[in-house]
Amino acid sequence: MNPIYHNLEFGITCIDTQHMRKDFVAAYLIKDNDRAAFVDTGCHLSVPTLLATLDANNIPRENVDCVLLTHIHLDHAGGAGELIKYLPNATVYVHERGAQHLINPSKLRKGVIDVYGELFFKQFLGDLIPIPEDRIVIAKDGDEITLGNRTLEFIDSPGHARHHVCIWDQASQGFFSGDTLGVSYREFDTDQGELIFPPTTPVQFDPIIWKNTIERLMSFKPKYAYLTHFNRIEFTQHSANMLIQHIDGFVKISEKLKHSESRHKAIKEHLLDYLLAISTDHGVNLDETQQVKLFKGDLEICAQGLGVWLDRNSS
Ligand SMILES: [Zn+2]
Known part of the structure; x- marks a missing residue:
């Protein structure tokens, strides 16, 4: 197993979990003195890559104190x-709304299969193993943990999902942001910087709450966002404005199409047009087929999430 990873500054490593494609889903490893933590894990099939990254960086498995889940x-x-199973001393930190679904993952598994289908689950996500309750600690807003010499703080971050926390790393002045500070693929970087858009995933997307969360996170004056999709970016007020603008853009599309006959298909098509247009404005030089390929997974999920949000709002 040859893991693919990028050692960033401040003892932080971005691991490519190689889920679906390269440069799509990251997990992070933080090392401080002789202690280590993972932030997010990728899916079940990503675990050998995570363990191989520890080995390649000469970090004993016993030295991993925690697994922080956004x-x-x-x-x-x-x-x-x-x-x-391989980290004897690691505690899992997770939002209180998420904990019970990790202890007993049957509902989570069903929800995922409803969205992605059984075949996708088996082929691309692999499995979902319960976590023993005594290895879980609830991460509440404002809670801090110490790793080596650094402090990490959990910030409740609803909007993309209600079970979301971001993790503030004082040492690097950055947020491990999960999906809350958006998705930004390195293939779309131009001299204008990064292209950032919102993953409006089912079933808890809420634009108003999300925008409030972004505002709150910006009050920390972050320098960086460690995105799951994908890698570290410098995160400025301009980045936040872009993300908020596209949350509004996605919402506008779904509201315009809420009564259309094949709503899901229509939302998907309009989202693609929207993304292609913003990428052209951003000076992206990839041909359209490549862009469609890179956007494909997000389009399906974002359209589903917007549909669920429309239904919730109209009931
Ligand atoms: Zn998510």
Whole structure:
């Protein structure tokens, strides 16, 4: 197993979990003195990559104190149950709304299969192993933990999902942001910087709450966001404005199409047009087929999430 990872500054390593494609789903390893923590795990199938990254960086498995989960969507947390089998001293930190679904993952598994289908679950996510209750600690807003010489703080971050926390790293002045500070693929970087858009994943997307969360996170004056999708970016007020603008853009599309006959299909098509247009404005130079390929997974999920949000709002 040859893991793919990028050692960043401040003892932080971005691991490519190689879920679906390269440069799509990251997990992070933080090392401080001789202690280590993972932030997010990728899915069940990503665990060998995470362990190989520890080995390649000469970090004994006993030195991993914790696994910090931003939220329980499976591309972030699906590997946690399997991973901690190999980490005898690791405690899992998770939002209180997520904990019970990791202890007993049957509902989470069903929810994921409803969205992605059984075949996708088996082929691309692998499995979902329960986490023993005594290895879980609830991460509440404002809670701090110490890792080596650094302090990490959990910030309740609803909007993308209600079970989401971001983790503030004082040492690097950055947020491990899960999905809350958006998705930004390195293929779309131009001299204008990063292209950032919101993953409006089912079933808890809430635009107003999300925008409030972004505002709160910006009050920390972050320098960096460690995105799950994908890698570290400098996160400025401009980045936040772009993300908020596109949350509004996605919402506008879904509201315009809420009565259309094949609503899901229509939302998906309009989202693609929207993303292609913002990428052109951003000076992206990839041909359209490549862009469609890179956007494909997000389009399906974002359209589903917007549909669920429309239904929730109209009932
Ligand atoms: Zn998510």
